Amino acid sequence: MTSGVSSSTMKVIQHSTERLRTALVSNSQTVAKLYSKYTKEERRLLEEGFHPGEPGSLFEPITVHSDSDWILAHPEEPQDFETFYKDPYRRTPNADHSTIYLQTIGSFGEVGAQTDLYVEWLRDYCQAFFYGLSVKLLPTVTVSETRCSFRVNSNSHNLQILTGMGVFSFARYDDNFYTRSYAGRLKKQIQPKPGAYSVFDGYYTPPITSSLLLRSCKTMTHEIGHMFGMKHCQWMNCIMQGSNHLEESDRRPLDFCPICLHKLHVSVGFQIAERYKALLHWMEEDQSQTSQPGGSSACHASHSFPKPTEAFQTSKIWLHRCLDILEKR
Numbered sequence: 001m002t003s004g005v006s007s008s009t010m011k012v013i014q015h016s017t018e019r020l021r022t023a024l025v026s027n028s029q030t031v032a033k034l035y036s037k038y039t040k041e042e043r044r045l046l047e048e049g050f051h052p053g054e055p056g057s058l059f060e061p062i063t064v065h066s067d068s069d070w071i072l073a074h075p076e077e078p079q080d081f082e083t084f085y086k087d088p089y090r091r092t093p094n095a096d097h098s099t100i101y102l103q104t105i106g107s108f109g110e111v112g113a114q115t116d117l118y119v120e121w122l123r124d125y126c127q128a129f130f131y132g133l134s135v136k137l138l139p140t141v142t143v144s145e146t147r148c149s150f151r152v153n154s155n156s157h158n159l160q161i162l163t164g165m166g167v168f169s170f171a172r173y174d175d176n177f178y179t180r181s182y183a184g185r186l187k188k189q190i191q192p193k194p195g196a197y198s199v200f201d202g203y204y205t206p207p208i209t210s211s212l213l214l215r216s217c218k219t220m221t222h223e224i225g226h227m228f229g230m231k232h233c234q235w236m237n238c239i240m241q242g243s244n245h246l247e248e249s250d251r252r253p254l255d256f257c258p259i260c261l262h263k264l265h266v267s268v269g270f271q272i273a274e275r276y277k278a279l280l281h282w283m284e285e286d287q288s289q290t291s292q293p294g295g296s297s298a299c300h301a302s303h304s305f306p307k308p309t310e311a312f313q314t315s316k317i318w319l320h321r322c323l324d325i326l327e328k329r
Contacts, residue, residue, distance in 0.1 A: 013062040013071065015235060017050045023080035023235055024049065024259050031082045034266055042272050045325045049258035052236040058321060059257055060237040070242030071234060079231040084263045090229025092267050093133060100130060100224060103138035105146060114305045118208050121307055122216055128278035129221045132270040149194065173215035173246070174206035210308035218252060225260070228267050235259050254315040255279075273326040280319050283312045 015023075024046060025035045038046065045058070052059040064071055084090065104119055119137060127135040143150070176182040206212060218239060225240050233240035238257035243249035256264060265272070285307075309316075 011064040012053070013064065013234070013236075014053075020050050020052075020235065020259075023078070024262060026080070026082040026085075028082055031085055034085070035262070041326045041328060045272065045322060046258040046262065048325075049236060052257075058318065058325075060253075062234065062237055062241065063251070065248070065251075068244055069248050070232065070244045073244055074232075074242060076232055076234065076242075078234040080235075081259055081262050081266075084229060084231075085266060087229050090267070091227060099134040099136055100126060101136055101138050102126065102220075104140045106140075106143050114208055115205065117305055118213070118216075121213065122220060125217050125279075125282050126220060126224070128275070128282045129217075130224065130264070130268060131275035131278050132268045170212065170216065171204065171206055173212055173219070175211070177206075178246070208305075208308070210311035213308055214254070214311040215246075215249065218249065218254060222252075225256075225264070228264065230260055230263050233257060233260050253318070254312070255318070273323060276319050276322050276326070280316065280323075283309050283316050283319075 026032050035043070048058040051057055052061045062071065067073070102119070102123055123135050123137050127133070171177060174182065222239055230240050232242040236257045236259075237251075237253055238260055239252055239255055240257075240260045241252050243252060255261075261272070
């Protein structure tokens with residue numbers, strides 16, 4: 001890995017074309033055969049990643065803006081496709097295990113129908129992102145039902161659930177979460193006793209905005225990507241990059257780099273173009289056509305609260321560019 005300094009405060013992580021090719025295809029003939037199964041158009045798309053950052057390229061190099069960014073704060077060995085493929089512990093879906101389950105923890109306060117719809121949007125996005133797999137919502141549980149321990153975070157002064165698994169917090173992706181003006185910030189110092197889950201009752205829920213939806217989609221798919229055995233991406237700008245803070249998370253794109261896309265493809269199996277079309281459909285669909293298993297009340301909610309996808313505009317343009325290559329437009 002080499003770094004080229006583009007400014008006094010930012011570094012660009014650049015890899016040689018040959019190293020990127022090896023990371024994507026592999027020098028092993030057996031592993032490289034997997035890559036040869038792609039169509040000519042699919043290979044053309046994936047090989048856009050050999051020159052990240054060049055004019056017109058679909059992919060960008062990783063930029064490091066400060067010492068607090070993930071790639072400097074958490075040194076990791078880059079995971080190429082061959083390493084991923086040969087990992088005996090990676091999880092691969094099969095006929096008996098082909099469903100991703102999402103479950104909300106705790107109350108959404110008084111927002112009600114809108115937040116129910118919000119979770120449906122996340123489910124539908126997850127289904128498009130992990131194209132070919134089923135995604136189902138489990139019934140909501142209270143924090144007390146998880147039996148997880150919790151604490152007051154010493155930096156943010158907000159409640160924090162402690163688990164041995166990934167728990168996505170909507171609150172952390174509110175613009176004001178790390179400021180003193182955050183509406184959910186505890187107004188007084190407390191020392192909650194173990195099992196005193198009543199402190200979560202009526203806990204503040206940030207307003208549903210387009211940026212919150214975008215950040216939620218990013219974090220959800222990143223964490224599920226880890227479940228497939230993908231490690232943090234260090235090859236180029238990618239949804240699988242690690243992030244230490246909100247500004248760094250916002251810099252990540254919404255989708256995979258070619259190397260990580262190859263990892264998901266070999267795990268799930270799908271036509272790349274069909275996956276991109278499903279993601280575009282989610283971003284562009286007519287709200288009146290949104291699938292709502294909740295019946296008429298859910299349909300009414302979809303009309304009252306249209307999906308806020310303004311923040312997805314850059315991703316929509318990018319997906320159309322990818323499809324131009326895949327469909328030889």
